Amino acid sequence: MVNERVNHKWGMVVDIDRCTGCQACVVACQAENNIPLNTEAIFRQRRAIEWIHVERYWEGEFPDVKARFIPILCQHCENAPCEPVCPVYATYHNNQGMNVQVYNRCVGTRYCANNCSYQVRFFNYWEPVWPETLKNQLNPDVTVRSRGIMEKCSFDIQRLRKAEHVIEGQRGERITDENLREGNFLPACVQACPTTTLVFGDFNDPESQVSQMKEEHFVEGGRGYKLLEDLGTEPNVIYLKKVDIHAKTGVETHA
């Protein structure tokens, strides 16, 4: 029944300690969300579209050098800087705690991307083209964005909508971590992650893994933190910092 809708607040926890920088999430996202092919030329122009990307940082001097990885995706901020600058309300915060992009409203001003603190909004500078052999791999549940449209991580809302229809509607159950996983309703990046760096769930559900991780780690002296927290954007994506027994204090980092 429509009147008995369950309120969700979707969010993610990213455990940096587990990330190996394997890029499986990037590839999974690319395949799931009909993201245009990023060629070398596009990368050179810094116009590659990757809803989730793994940033790599070198730490220390050779030979005592360490690679650090951090997956960056749309933080789905509660106070999103991208939202108030859109002149056509193409991006807004929906009632499920998600910052969403409405493609058919977008007119391509790119204000949102310029105002985003996390560099996770991507503009389609060209009409997306796929080779003939890849035409049939496009996901029919996701709009193919045309030229002049801004796009970004949607937490794979197509899968969440399907979860609502199947789990809440047809079976009449509550959405839990287990039935999200069993029904393949988790976002593609989370599903593909081999080390369970990415954990997805409902912050409104106190039983969910993300809620419990938030409770456990997001305390004084805990590992939890949010990206650029001092900006006050209040992201719905929580990061858990790396546990490094060899870490030296005061070590210089090179980005």
Added chain:
Amino acid sequence: MQKKRVAAFMVMAVGMGLGGLVTLLLVLFVARAWWTTPFEVLGFGGAPTQPIAFPHTVHAGVDIILDADGNPKLDTSNQEMNGLGLGCTFCHRNVDKGAAASIPPVEQCIFCHKSIGTDLPEVAKLINAWDNKEAVVWERVHRLPDSVRFVHEPHIRFFTEPGNLMPSGEQATLAANVCSTCHGDVAQMEEVKQVRSLKMGDCVDCHRNYSAPTDCTTCHY
């Protein structure tokens, strides 16, 4: 000199009148297509031509089947024939399970048509497709914009739940009762055409009436 001027004036007046008329017709056409379904001219609106002239009247209707002249068709024992009265979900099987209502595979048509109506020219096309292992490429009648994700299943589920009356004021007991809300009385259509505008306003009006979600990402993602 005077005569020439009058003639020129007449030509100009007629030309402007014609131009105005054409402009008016154009504006009318665009306005009608903008707000509801377009006028059925120049291939806009109306029913598309299907590769096989499939009559929903015969399969889904229950009335006596008429031929082109309006006389009832007779079967081999000279009896009048009624439509079969099949429910929509007999062929469009996915409608209460997923996003697309789904067009039945050729195989499903052949279940009956390997023995029924094999002498009819339209059925011969179907049997030919079956023999050649080809798909029948039906013309799509209802097409939403690419930015819209419509899922049949929750709509059918909502209206078949007890207590949720359809806009017609009836209670749907079967999934097949719900279809006519948006698709019109397909059982009476020789050729299926779109009857509702199915523009965003059309969807949102209904969503508001039934307090269904009107968040953009309900349909746009």
